[in-house]
Amino acid sequence: MQKKVVYKITYPNGKIYIGKDLTNTLNYFGGANSRLIAADFTQEQMVDFTIRKQILWESFTADIKEVNNVEVELIRKHQSNNPEIGSNIWSKFSLSTPISLYSTTANKPPRKLLKALLSCLMENSIFE
Template sequence: MKVIYKITYPNGKIYIGSDRTDSRLTYFGSPSKEVLERDFDRVDLQDFWVRKQILWQSETATTSEVLRWENELIIEHGANDPGRGYNRRPAWRQSD
């Protein structure tokens, strides 16, 4: 099963990623460590939780279809907006 998931951090920011290996129980994506460390200190980490939600799934989608959906959902949810999320691609473009 291929899935696209949303991780929500304690500060409300999100990260959207895909899992194409069906390891949905243990895989939590790869947001930038440096960016996360700016938002959380040692005190925050004393009681730290994340929420993982499956936004989309398919047993038959190709890798290119999964990546296309992932990009669309990143944009739709604003996960690439540095004020709302941790995705850095696609690049955030503020609307006029």
């Protein structure tokens, strides 16, 4: 039976992405939205950077439902669905939690970050 994992990706700016891999493939880094991540980096920063992948949970016996539940639990625990902390767009982050829309990362203007976030939300039918 294949080992299934839930992992955390950490980008150079400290933002994270939590994902699952049902085959435990070493070079699988998930399905994070590239435009959302790129909005946090300048062209110069994109030329040379390192990301870190950590296995947070693993199982040889879990079914897909359990893996999905663990993934959502860890997304919420690490708040990687909070746009200031991570790039997960699911599970939805509660807007009752204060978020400063004026904060920036990597010295990028907030407009570019907000535009990328809106694009991701529209692509994934979050407004339905």
